[in-house]
Amino acid sequence: KAGVTQTPRYLIKTRGQQVTLSCSPISGHRSVSWYQQTPGQGLQFLFEYFSETQRNKGNFPGRFSGRQFSNSRSEMNVSTLELGDSALYLCASTAGASHTDTQYFGPGTRLTVL
Amino acid sequence: AQSVTQLDSQVPVFEEAPVELRCNYSSSVSVYLFWYVQYPNQGLQLLLKYLSGSTLVKGINGFEAEFNKSQTSFHLRKPSVHISDTAEYFCAVMRNTGGFKTIFGAGTRLFVKA
Numbered sequence A: 001k002a003g004v005t006q007t008p009r010y011l012i013k014t015r016g017q018q019v020t021l022s023c024s025p026i027s028g029h030r031s032v033s034w035y036q037q038t039p040g041q042g043l044q045f046l047f048e049y050f051s052e053t054q055r056n057k058g059n060f061p062g063r064f065s066g067r068q069f070s071n072s073r074s075e076m077n078v079s080t081l082e083l084g085d086s087a088l089y090l091c092a093s094t095a096g097a098s099h100t101d102t103q104y105f106g107p108g109t110r111l112t113v114l
Numbered sequence B: 001a002q003s004v005t006q007l008d009s010q011v012p013v014f015e016e017a018p019v020e021l022r023c024n025y026s027s028s029v030s031v032y033l034f035w036y037v038q039y040p041n042q043g044l045q046l047l048l049k050y051l052s053g054s055t056l057v058k059g060i061n062g063f064e065a066e067f068n069k070s071q072t073s074f075h076l077r078k079p080s081v082h083i084s085d086t087a088e089y090f091c092a093v094m095r096n097t098g099g100f101k102t103i104f105g106a107g108t109r110l111f112v113k114a
Helices: none
Strands: A005-007 A010-013 A019-024 A031-038 A042-050 A053-057 A064-068 A074-078 A087-094 A109-113 B003-006 B010-014 B019-021 B023-026 B032-038 B044-050 B056-058 B064-068 B073-078 B087-096 B100-104 B108-113
Touching: A005 A087, A010 A019, A019 A087, A019 A109, A031 A074, A042 A064, A042 A074, A042 B100, A053 A064, A074 A087, B003 B087, B003 B100, B010 B019, B019 B108, B023 B032, B023 B087, B032 B064, B032 B073, B044 B056, B044 B064, B044 B073, B073 B087
Parallel strands: A010 A109, B010 B108
Antiparallel strands: A005 A019, A019 A074, A031 A042, A031 A087, A042 A053, A064 A074, A087 A109, B003 B023, B019 B073, B023 B073, B032 B044, B032 B087, B056 B064, B064 B073, B087 B100, B087 B108
């Protein structure tokens, strides 16, 4: 089985722009979670989707949003980019509905905001 | 507030020596505990998890961890490390706080020397 794929792998944007990141989970997986990783704040949970519904959300401003499609692929969008949004954005997929099922992570999208 | 503390930011160790990576958490309710490894330019990979039952948990690549409720610790150990174990290791805690959220520690960089 192919692993979790994230596109693009690298992205450079300027302040004020918006960006959309994509995540394709492992085939058959129904849950997708997003995380932000920065040197200063570490790994922080953004949100989780299961069967196209947002099931859980972290403490991020409304500029961060996401969605999940019927094929379980997920996108996250960041509007009005700020310098502090520069980070590695990780996506993880889980097979079932249980929150304690093993999460499989993608390689991440590295976003640089200039 | 719930927190996860990884007591060492960097741990240098010689090949074939034992290693312990320390993790303490603060929580007044039951939690689930995880250890992840992150190799350079990759996403996270689950090493092991504690959900319930036996306090000694065995994971992949020869790692194990012990859950100590009284000391609120979940230290990761390996009796003999290899060069290939050089990576960043993250301890994580999950509990249900109006939805299941995962809190990660800041990470411990394990550097295995020949």
